[in-house]
Amino acid sequence: MQNFQPRHFAIVPAAGNGSRMAASRPKQYLPLLGKPLIFHSLAVLCAAPAIDKVFVVLSVDDAEWRRHDWSSLGPKLVPLFCGGATRADSVLAGLRAAAHEVEPSDWVLVHDAARPCLAPWHIEKLIRELARDEVGGLLAVPVADTLKRAGEHRQVLATVPRENLWQAQTPQMFRHVMLRRALEAATHVTDEASAIEAAGLHPRLVEGDATNLKVTYPLDLHLAEWILSNREG
Numbered sequence: 001m002q003n004f005q006p007r008h009f010a011i012v013p014a015a016g017n018g019s020r021m022a023a024s025r026p027k028q029y030l031p032l033l034g035k036p037l038i039f040h041s042l043a044v045l046c047a048a049p050a051i052d053k054v055f056v057v058l059s060v061d062d063a064e065w066r067r068h069d070w071s072s073l074g075p076k077l078v079p080l081f082c083g084g085a086t087r088a089d090s091v092l093a094g095l096r097a098a099a100h101e102v103e104p105s106d107w108v109l110v111h112d113a114a115r116p117c118l119a120p121w122h123i124e125k126l127i128r129e130l131a132r133d134e135v136g137g138l139l140a141v142p143v144a145d146t147l148k149r150a151g152e153h154r155q156v157l158a159t160v161p162r163e164n165l166w167q168a169q170t171p172q173m174f175r176h177v178m179l180r181r182a183l184e185a186a187t188h189v190t191d192e193a194s195a196i197e198a199a200g201l202h203p204r205l206v207e208g209d210a211t212n213l214k215v216t217y218p219l220d221l222h223l224a225e226w227i228l229s230n231r232e233g
């Protein structure tokens with residue numbers, strides 16, 4: 001029977017290889033303050049009172065997950081060894097694998113394993129601002145710099161007006177069935193919102209902040225360490 005109050009579930013894609021990090025192992029397992037990087041991303045989601053379960057989508061041949069102790073994160077955490085070739089494939093595989101526990105109208109918060117500085121207030125704000133939204137939305141930050149479009153020899157072709165431009169972050173929060181259908185229909189999308197947009201809908205932007213950075217290059221790991229070490233509360 002359908003609940004009147006939709007529940008909230010997290011899906012954490014963690015099946016990438018971190019090619020831009022160029023490390024000896026996938027970046028989600030690199031050490032960050034004495035724990036695997038992904039531990040921090042999962043810990044804040046597992047601790048969020050509004051979130052019922054946290055499905056982490058790992059690569060089919062992930063050999064590292066079992067080498068760590070995740071028990072301190074509690075019973076909400078569910079590993080799924082069903083990652084795909086792209087981030088979107090991994091998210092879709094996670095949505096399908098979780099379908100027996102999630103109602104069509106429940107909310108799903110998709111969060112990159114590679115964003116370890118997610119804070120409780122990011123989750124709370126996202127859920128609060130989207131609670132009555134028919135489509136859903138995402139954390140994002142307004143673009144602060146002047147933007148240049150480059151040519152093939154790295155010469156500036158144009159300055160792109162930054163007015164109304166935002167940088168997408170995660171979590172991105174949509175209804176389970178809507179997101180699943182949108183991802184099944186979409187091609188070459190780099191986030192969930194793009195799939196929803198391709199379906200003709202308009203996700204809402206919820207303003208986050210720059211601390212919720214994605215660890216992509218080696219320098220980002222140092223920035224993440226600084227942010228987590230200096231965070232109050």
Ligand SMILES: Nc1ccn([C@@H]2O[C@H](COP(=O)(O)OP(=O)(O)OP(=O)(O)O)[C@@H](O)[C@H]2O)c(=O)n1
Binds near residue numbers: 057
């Ligand atoms: N096939 C993939 C590719 C990416 N991801 C996940 O999607 C998130 C964001 O992707 P990105 O930062 O691009 O990670 P990688 O693909 O690992 O990095 P790169 O693009 O540098 O190879 C990461 O948590 C990553 O593990 C995934 O689950 N499945």
Ligand SMILES: C[C@](O)(CO)[C@H](O)COP(=O)(O)O
Binds near residue numbers: 087168191192
């Ligand atoms: C979803 C995302 O975090 C939004 O910024 C980002 O697009 C994922 O990283 P990728 O490098 O595009 O896979």
